[in-house]
Amino acid sequence: MEFIKEETEDMSISEPSRIKDEDIEQQIDWMEMKPQKHELNEEEEEKQSIKTQRTKANKPHTCPQCGTGFTKKVNLKIHMRVHTGEKLFTCSQCEKSFTQKVNLKIHMRVHTGEKLFTCTQCEKSFSQASGLSYHLRIHSGEKPFNCDQCGKDFISSSNLKQHMKVHSDEKPYVCSLCGKSFSWLCHLKQHQKTHNKVRDHVCSDCGKSFTRADSLKQHQMIHTGERPYKCKYCDKSFTQFGNLKSHDQLHTREKQYHCTRCEKSFVCKTGLNYHLLRHSGEKPFNCDQCGKEFISQSHLKHHLKVHSDERPYVCSFCGKSFSWLCHLTQHQKTHAGVRDHVCLECGKSFTASGDLKMHERIHTGDKPYKCSYCDKRFARSGNMKRHEQVHTEEKPYNCTWCEKSFKHLSSLNTHMKIRCK
Numbered sequence: 001m002e003f004i005k006e007e008t009e010d011m012s013i014s015e016p017s018r019i020k021d022e023d024i025e026q027q028i029d030w031m032e033m034k035p036q037k038h039e040l041n042e043e044e045e046e047k048q049s050i051k052t053q054r055t056k057a058n059k060p061h062t063c064p065q066c067g068t069g070f071t072k073k074v075n076l077k078i079h080m081r082v083h084t085g086e087k088l089f090t091c092s093q094c095e096k097s098f099t100q101k102v103n104l105k106i107h108m109r110v111h112t113g114e115k116l117f118t119c120t121q122c123e124k125s126f127s128q129a130s131g132l133s134y135h136l137r138i139h140s141g142e143k144p145f146n147c148d149q150c151g152k153d154f155i156s157s158s159n160l161k162q163h164m165k166v167h168s169d170e171k172p173y174v175c176s177l178c179g180k181s182f183s184w185l186c187h188l189k190q191h192q193k194t195h196n197k198v199r200d201h202v203c204s205d206c207g208k209s210f211t212r213a214d215s216l217k218q219h220q221m222i223h224t225g226e227r228p229y230k231c232k233y234c235d236k237s238f239t240q241f242g243n244l245k246s247h248d249q250l251h252t253r254e255k256q257y258h259c260t261r262c263e264k265s266f267v268c269k270t271g272l273n274y275h276l277l278r279h280s281g282e283k284p285f286n287c288d289q290c291g292k293e294f295i296s297q298s299h300l301k302h303h304l305k306v307h308s309d310e311r312p313y314v315c316s317f318c319g320k321s322f323s324w325l326c327h328l329t330q331h332q333k334t335h336a337g338v339r340d341h342v343c344l345e346c347g348k349s350f351t352a353s354g355d356l357k358m359h360e361r362i363h364t365g366d367k368p369y370k371c372s373y374c375d376k377r378f379a380r381s382g383n384m385k386r387h388e389q390v391h392t393e394e395k396p397y398n399c400t401w402c403e404k405s406f407k408h409l410s411s412l413n414t415h416m417k418i419r420c421k
Helices: 002-058 073-084 101-112 129-140 157-168 185-196 213-224 241-252 269-280 297-308 325-336 353-364 381-392 409-418
Strands: none
Touching: none
16 A cells, blocks of 8 residues: 555655656757748748849849849839930921930831831731730620729720720710710810810721711721621621620520511610610601601611712712712622522522522511401511501502592502503
8 A cells, every 4th residue: 555655655756757757858949940940931031132132233233212123234224214204206298206215216107107017817917916915805795804993895905994984984074065074185176176176087089078087987898898897707807896796696596686576686685675676666766858767867867968969989880879888889799690698498599688588588478467456467567567457547649639538558559550640
């Protein structure tokens, strides 16, 4: 028992002592690690210091104003012009000045017309590589610059910067004539031309003038026949990128907008809204010269050429002239005997795609135009409108001699020949 007691007493003394010794050992180990960690930090700092010294050694010439380093003294000298505003290189033709000779050299291409960088997709050329890079994004649809407020994408950082003012509502440039304000000075200047009626961009082919250079450039494509924006799915090409983008949707996107009256579908809502005007008969655009009404502004614009007698496009075969290039192109097919729109069912060919589409309904039995008064359907909207007059008893065609009215123009013409000639 005494032996056991002695052993127990020894154990009670030795255990706390062992724990304490272990704590001391851990503290010693930690104290040894702490200098090691400190040494490691010092080593990293030393490496960073050496790296900084090497950078300074590689770029010993430092700008005193912004701290930018340069390897050569001449580069620092050129850089200092950014701060001083010094522009030593002046264009001999327009007196515009530049800080570097290379920038003047690039600028001279504006005067010489030299365009070294050519787009492989549409063969359009540019004086600078940056201009080509920007242009290629139009073809690819790439818009790498994103607005963090609304998620809208842009082709360039400058376009994004311009867009950001929409969110800030900052419009410091105010028109003194009408009070309209603008985010950019160039937009104000452009707007002021509308008050002064300044149209200083004139077409050399037909004399038509425009307030903006880009509007003139767009117009000139009518004369040149240039269509730089080509569809990657078919051979169709366009003068405007927006038109190409809308066309691409025919190949890639589902027609999710459906007409409830004739079951015709559309890619975009604007197409459906335009189509609905045909059913309703609404024609909100009015000609101020003859009172004729039209579904769209483009149709009205097209019609106004009737009053101006402007027909700049002349057929070289028969001398017939046209207001629009597309009409001349279509007409020339009749001389050449070109009927490139062929029906797959019967082989009959047509000069216009619209005529082929109308013909194909004979085979398909498609009658997209439904009468709003009964269940009768028609292949053509004109036939539907004539039919609806049966329900409305409308007689829009009046005889100028006897004031008799008719539902159809053909009936009026027959009447005029027989009764009132």
